[in-house]
Amino acid sequence: MIKSRQDILEIQKSYGQALEKAKARLVVCAGPGCVASGSLLVYEALVQELKDRNLYTTVDCLLEAEDEHDGMLAVSSGCQGFCQLGPLVRIEPEGILYTKVKADGDDIAEIVDAVEVRAVVTHLCYHEPHTQKIVSKEEEIPFYKHQTRVALANCGHVDPQDIRSYIHRGGYQGLANALELTPAEVVERVLEANLRGRGGGGFPAGRKWAIAAAQESDQKYMICNGDEGDPGAFMDRSIMEGDPHSVIEGMLIAGYAIGASEGYIYVRAEYPLAVQRLRQTIKEATDHGLLGANILGSGFSFTIRVKEGAGAFVCGEESALIASIEGDRGMSRPKPPFPAQSGLWGKPTVINNVETLANVPQILTKGVKWFRSIGTPESPGTKTFALTGEVENTGLIEVPMGQTLEDIVFTIGGGIRDGRKLKGVQIGGPSGGCLTESHRDISVDFDSLKKVGAMMGSGGLVVMDENTCVVEVARFFMNFIQNESCGKCTFCREGTLQMLQILQRIVDGHGTLEDLDLLVEVGEAVQLGSLCGLGKSAPNPVLSTLANFRDEYISHVVDKRCPSGVCHNLRRLVISEEKCRSCWLCVKVCPVNAISGSRKEPYKINQEKCIKCDACLSVCKFGAIEEVY
Amino acid sequence: MWIDKIFTNESKGVTPMDRTVLDVETTETDFDPGFLEGVLAETGTSTAALIPILQAIQGKYRHLSQEAIHHVASALRLSTATVYGVATFYAQFSLEPKGKYVIKVCDGTACHVRGSIPVYDALRKRVNLQDGRSTTDNRMYTVETVACLGACVLAPVITINDQVYGHVTPDAVNIIIDTLEQEGAQHD
Structure with a gap:
């Protein structure tokens, strides 16, 4: 049970000491990307290898151990970000990153061998694509070097299933700080920090809090919006799965600030692991006394429930989300009244996005001044992006607001795949817009993007090359x-x-x-x-x-041409004169008799008649039918 | 003659699906009110419990039958129309039984630009789905698209009963389905 700030600090200290006793920590990424590339098998193989060599240890063993230990810890973490090269394994304390580690074969044995003698397995390290230079440390890889991690600070570092691991990284100190302030002072800090909603709109979170805090009501609600529906975005998923305690802590602080005693986390049905993690985390926090009655002896009580969405994009919109929690069709309602005035069951309700809430504990821990020192004056802090599409380094990134598109796509993203040309960047999903090559120098923040007809959105950033229409x-x-x-x-x-x-x-x-x-x-x-x-x-x-x-x-x-060669119906099928052997096969299959010709002469397709059914293409044995865009 | 070979194969309509006869698990069609009782004991009977209740039924029966909708409506004291309205609003619910293997093809932006539609077409062709249907006659496969699975770095992605397959190509579809069918055959 954690009853005071002192208890938090003690866990932080003892957990830190325990970690120091281990010879090393082998952190296997269990983010969605790495899991799909087989990282869970890597984790199992690693645990087995350590057990076979009698090197396997756990935090609980280390807590009891007197001295330094030969043992190694194997941890499965949330998303470490560089999904392109997964499965990833990071060796701590050195911070060596191994990429594309395979569960079968010698990779695991080689890694453990190397850790024992503090060496590096160079063939598993990151190789710079152009120079082939080996970069062993995670922080020196260009993909990581140019990022600033605030919301994702713990993601990929903590063990999401162990509250002590989160506390070790400074967790729940923001809550302890908040509970020593009055609710009004907490609102004031978040307002001063100018934390803007990371869900897309960029509305200041503090303003919502202030409106809800000012309402007189017997009940208020705090909702975390985890209905990340934008196609091409997975930032919130990574936080909910990889650092769920930061979401809980953010909600606790917000709940305290507005005077709510009940919270809901609304999660998409497509994220079953996030649902499971959050439920488990809520139980863990409740067991430790960080949720429930009289939290940290402050008299503040708060409970959280997880609500699973049922597959509707519109439920990411505040009023539709509320309708969905109430058991209704997820249809939006007119505003005003705003949810902060009259929301869930007619009570004042604040809805913040997952990433917004993950920023809150950091602001309360490190201070408003620190937060405002990152990013731009109008958009302080950072923004996470899911960098995907035709870019060399795909993955989860976080950069200070105001970075240019060039920084994101070229410095961090490593440019366009296979040396092709950048055509545009789709930012903000279905609510956002397309930026072009000419916007390379645009500052990526809420207001600059709005000026060019795009929108920050929740942070999907899909890079398109010349082959995208x-x-x-x-x-x-x-x-x-x-x-x-x-x-x-x-x-x-x-x-x-x-x-x-x-x-x-x-x-x-x-x-x-x-x-x-x-x-x-x-x-x-x-x-x-x-x-x-x-x-x-x-x-x-x-x-x-x-x-x-x-x-x-x-x-x-x-x-009637598609320059990118994508739109199927805009292509023409033509017969190559050199390749055609006049075998008559295409003529026989053409359903509209569009192909004509005589023996020993190349056939021709009548474009007027052709319906582009591809029948000829599939029967031609000589590859004589060509698609022309 | 190779020409004959092509045409004879096509005219007989031989597709891989016909060659492997799979035993289909019988779908539970009879709705058990006792199951609903059990769910209600956990969720309660407030309107807010409607979606979780429907989710539980969908999870067990793989669809919401007319009977189930009637039972839920009377248990929550809602009109059948209200329950039907909610059931048809959300993509998770289906009024028709789904197949044993539910194949979701991610058609999020990242998957789309990296070729999810050719994968979808290949899947439909392989399991022999025609017209607008999404479930095969033998209730083996349901093939549908989904907005985004949040695994964009693996684009294009498909999931089969929540197992994720990344970097799928139209050719890989055949290998994946072959494996499923072999597993099914071994199971028998």
């Missing part, structure tokens, strides 16, 4: 939004359908120039006529690509 990407987002529109507002429900049909027409090769103007007109109407953020931002991907990549749209509608 932006028109098709716009159609993809519109299809997504159209499926996810809750159907309440006519403009969102019908307008997105119309936009989707126009875009479909364009990628199918039936678009006209007038369609482009119509897209803008309908898009602006949807923005104006929708109640919630989903509809208001739904046209962004289309409008921003129309503004930034108009040439590409024009190729589709005027020249």
